[in-house]
Amino acid sequence: MIQLDRDDPLADYRDRFVLEEGLIYLNGNSLGALPREARNRAAEVVEQEWGQGLIRSWNRHDWVSLPTRVGDKVAGLIGAAPGEVVVADSTSVNLFKLAAAAIRMRPGRCKIVSEPGNFPTDLYMLQGLEGFLQGEVRLETAPREVLSSHIDEDTALVVLTHVHYKSGELFDMAAITARAHEVGALMLWDLSHSAGAVPVDLNGVGADFAVGCGYKYLNGGPGAPGYLFVARRHLNDIHQPLSGWFGHAEPFAMRDDYQPADSIKRGLCGTPGVLGTAVMEVGVELQASADMSKVRAKSRRLGELFIQLVEAHCEGMGFALASPRDAERRGSQVSFTHQHAYPIMQALIARNIIGDFRAPDILRFGFAPLYVRHVDIWDTVQALADIMATGEWDAPQYKQRSAVT
Ligand SMILES: *Cc1c(COP(=O)(O)O)cnc(C)c1O
Numbered sequence: 342m343i344q345l346d347r348d349d350p351l352a353d354y355r356d357r358f359v360l361e362e363g364l365i366y367l368n369g370n371s372l373g374a375l376p377r378e379a380r381n382r383a384a385e386v387v388e389q390e391w392g393q394g395l396i397r398s399w400n401r402h403d404w405v406s407l408p409t410r411v412g413d414k415v416a417g418l419i420g421a422a423p424g425e426v427v428v429a430d431s432t433s434v435n436l437f438k439l440a441a442a443a444i445r446m447r448p449g450r451c452k453i454v455s456e457p458g459n460f461p462t463d464l465y466m467l468q469g470l471e472g473f474l475q476g477e478v479r480l481e482t483a484p485r486e487v488l489s490s491h492i493d494e495d496t497a498l499v500v501l502t503h504v505h506y507k508s509g510e511l512f513d514m515a516a517i518t519a520r521a522h523e524v525g526a527l528m529l530w531d532l533s534h535s536a537g538a539v540p541v542d543l544n545g546v547g548a549d550f551a552v553g554c555g556y557k558y559l560n561g562g563p564g565a566p567g568y569l570f571v572a573r574r575h576l577n578d579i580h581q582p583l584s585g586w587f588g589h590a591e592p593f594a595m596r597d598d599y600q601p602a603d604s605i606k607r608g609l610c611g612t613p614g615v616l617g618t619a620v621m622e623v624g625v626e627l628q629a630s631a632d633m634s635k636v637r638a639k640s641r642r643l644g645e646l647f648i649q650l651v652e653a654h655c656e657g658m659g660f661a662l663a664s665p666r667d668a669e670r671r672g673s674q675v676s677f678t679h680q681h682a683y684p685i686m687q688a689l690i691a692r693n694i695i696g697d698f699r700a701p702d703i704l705r706f707g708f709a710p711l712y713v714r715h716v717d718i719w720d721t722v723q724a725l726a727d728i729m730a731t732g733e734w735d736a737p738q739y740k741q742r743s744a745v746t
Contacts, residue, residue, distance in 0.1 A: 345715040350635050354711040365694040365717045370674050370707030373560030379623040386619040407618045414625045415568045420542035427605045432567035433462045435552040438581035443527045447497035454491050455500045457482040489520050496526040504534035504672030509664040515546040537628040538673035561621030569608045585610035636710045641668040643708040644675050650722040658729040674707040684739035688728045694721050698746045
């Protein structure tokens with residue numbers, strides 16, 4: 342393991358994050374670690390730009406351009422071009438904006454297709470849209486194996502998450518996008534578990550729309566804004582319903598009538614969250630500075646190693662792999678099911694090894710390639726085996742559930 346870490350071309354990145362000694366952090370797929378530079382940037386934007394510059398900073402520090410500036414940097418991580426991505430709002434809100442815009446582009450079609458077990462907010466937002474449109478458009482979910490046959494001439498839009506949040510399974514983006522287009526439907530990808538973790542080529546596969554999250558592998562900070570992508574060919578055709586003043590062609594003309602910007606800015610709604618976006622920029626830049634082929638190679642290696650070690654050292658202890666075994670079909674996480682998943686994860690956390698639990702029975706381990714080491718994988722599996730062998734997990738204090746698991 343030590344040799345693998347020595348040979349790791351990304352090893353130097355770890356020092357660029359604040360990670361306390363002795364902590365093994367395998368939850369970067371839920372909340373990424375704090376880049377050291379983000380701490381400085383936060384202090385600067387709060388104390389100087391806000392504290393001293395006050396309202397002048399909108400121009401002086403170009404706060405107005407933050408959503409598109411950071412958007413262009415995200416674009417580089419997801420196979421999009423500058424001008425196709427904007428950072429704003431939350432992933433949930435962005436999904437609503439783009440799904441509604443897509444429905445408008447396909448009048449007469451009555452279906453949005455997704456999969457059961459997609460990330461809850463994605464389904465909830467689509468259900469909200471369905472209710473808002475009073476049944477004119479309905480959400481239909483179909484399991485992966487039969488999904489293609491549900492994408493038909495009635496389908497306005499297909500909404501899928503590229504890397505599944507529970508299993509880490511990757512969808513074949515090119516094939517499904519092509520299937521949607523074959524019947525004239527539009528395709529929206531949620532990249533929350535993809536950007537910064539696996540290569541994504543939105544324009545290469547001809548995707549229409551995408552959304553994603555800033556606080557996972559992009560290390561943007563808790564509640565960092567999300568982003569949205571609109572393929573250039575659609576930029577002038579989308580009309581998203583949250584038509585706030587920052588999406589206006591001239592926000593400061595203060596006119597009564599809404600006139601959308603003729604750029605990706607029409608994806609914006611209200612005033613950008615300056616603090617969150619400025620801090621997120623640091624995480625995005627850091628991620629963008631790493632070579633994606635090295636990131637992917639390390640992520641695969643960490644995942645393979647973890648599976649191999651759990652199966653060797655925790656054999657017969659009740660764990661079952663809940664992620665694809667083939668690294669080609671897996672994002673940067675590995676999940677195992679266990680009947681006692683919740684207390685087992687709590688026992689690991691008590692040992693300073695942080696993964697998470699997803700109901701009903703999943704232990705989830707995320708491998709952010711910029712700061713997880715091979716030795717962390719080894720130590721985690723040793724701790725897991727020990728917790729099982731000694732029955733340490735079976736203690737009352739590990740059974741109390743917190744609000745956030
Ligand atoms: C994390 C995640 C989100 C988060 O949405 P928020 O609006 O930021 O809460 C959405 N979709 C997927 C697939 C996610 O993994």
